[in-house]
Amino acid sequence: MAARPIWNGTLSFGLLNIPIQLMTGEKRTELHFRMMDARNKAPVKYERVNAETGEEVPWKEIVKAFEYSKGNYVVLEPEDLANAASENREVIDIEAFVDREQITPAYIEKPYVLVPGKKAEKGYVLLREVLKKTGKVGIGRVVIRTKEYLSMVLPQEDALLLMLLRFPEEVVSLEEYNIPEGDAAKWKVTPKEMEMATTLLESMASDFNPEDYKDEFKERLTAAIKKRLKQKGATTTVEEEAAAPEATTNVVDFMSLLKKSLEKKGEAPAKATARKASKKPATKKAPAKATSKSKKSA
Template sequence: MARPIWTGTLSFGLLNVPIRLMSGERRNDIHFRMLDQRSNTPVRYERVNADTGEEVPWKDIVKAFEYQKGSYVVLEEEDIRNAASDAHETVEIDAFVDGADIAPAYYEKPYVLLPAKKAEKGYVLLRETLKKTGKVGIARVVIRTKEYLAAVMPQGNALMMNILRYQAEVVDADEYELPEKAAGDYRITSREMEMAKELIESMSGKWKPEAYHDEFRAKLRAAIEKRLKSKGVTTTVEEEERTPENATTNVVDFMALLKKSIGAKTRTPAIKEVATKKSAAKKAPAKTAPAKKTAAKKAPGNKAAARKAPARRRAS
């Protein structure tokens, strides 16, 4: 059974629904290892100091930002953690919008939200309300150390959470040279339009994702199977689930919380965001001395691999 990425809460208004965050995609890419064809030994990529040529251990590696060519400022892990929200295990919904208003280009990565034990009531309440209203919850969530924008929406019996791209990450199609004139200006006749419509109608049907397969992967996997002589072994480890403290369960008075959330009228994300920006602008940035210049990595010479692996391995 798949393990949750983390367990936490789905929050909207004063309601907190305990959830488990599960991956909503399955990557079927076939990965390859690079081998030295002379000995079928894996080729290793090492972290090498470009000045001395010596290998650098992980404990001595830090993250730095190159603010100008050849000049870096070193960041501590605490700086990166503090940049994200404190709510590391909360899907905090700030607003609800019409699902049709979100362009497909903004969707990036899907997740499935599962209710924790005894949290089905709040989960179903939100799911069914979103179905009836056609709304989508816009939320912020921290996954590992990075904060993301996300959309919470119903899909069948599930609540899905799709990571959204920020507007700055989406290329506006108008930046490209597009045919903007009317169809008649491109000598498209009404008969051609009618024939194109008939063709589309003749090819139309219901969306059946199971009817489509990655044919390239299937053929490549078949080629790999022909060369396999041994079988791999997989193991699974199950983790004990935990329910976050102060989480809403089925025994909570949802009606009272909903009335209190509506009466409080505290969900004003746009005003809150502007106030936060103004507050941040008043603070003078701390002066940080640039770190000592470090050179870019370069590949080592003919350094032999430390260990030898069998030439034939089973693809997972």
């Protein structure tokens, strides 16, 4: 079954807009189970029940509420949630380009693949190649479903990936944990121990090949399921859904747009410099405080 885009939109930086499709970049392969009553093998239901009346509550009557103090709630209307999200629901607007090394692993949340729309290949390749050449990644925001995420656009082989990032407040500071500070000498690690550990590490060194690593727990569990199937028998049917149409666009004069973007940046060099200077301390602060900025996605 062909993968379906989460949405069709644009990837924007300066005055350039590249039509793209946002596609999932991960496959969830967990085995899913249904709860059953051991006495008669009937499925166990999870019902939405009113705590006062004991009656089931229809979905249309369910609202979201925020607990602002113990036992006290304020009810939110659908428009409150909609208004909180960015208006640019189908735009990845790159706000800055930063060095890839500044984004520490603690900030990385989830991968997506960006696929160019029809006639958008040139702009796609232009951004991909300039990111490869400079070692930079694009930092921007994206709305998926009703939640806004910080995100990073980076090249991988022939593709552009969109990585969702966590905001700084979602990353636990390393300072909160009792982690040994200082070098090897402070902890009385001898040169001989360092030498032996280095030799061991080098003897185990190899290239990373993802195909070498299997989910062995899943394989054993699958074997157990197959064994049970021979005893009981089971079938299931999955309906396939049609793929959404691709985004389209007209031919774009990239040279003209690039020139205009650069001219626009040149109109306020002092402002751009000030903004860059104001961001610099925040970059250095992050330990896993690197540079910035995540949940239920597709």
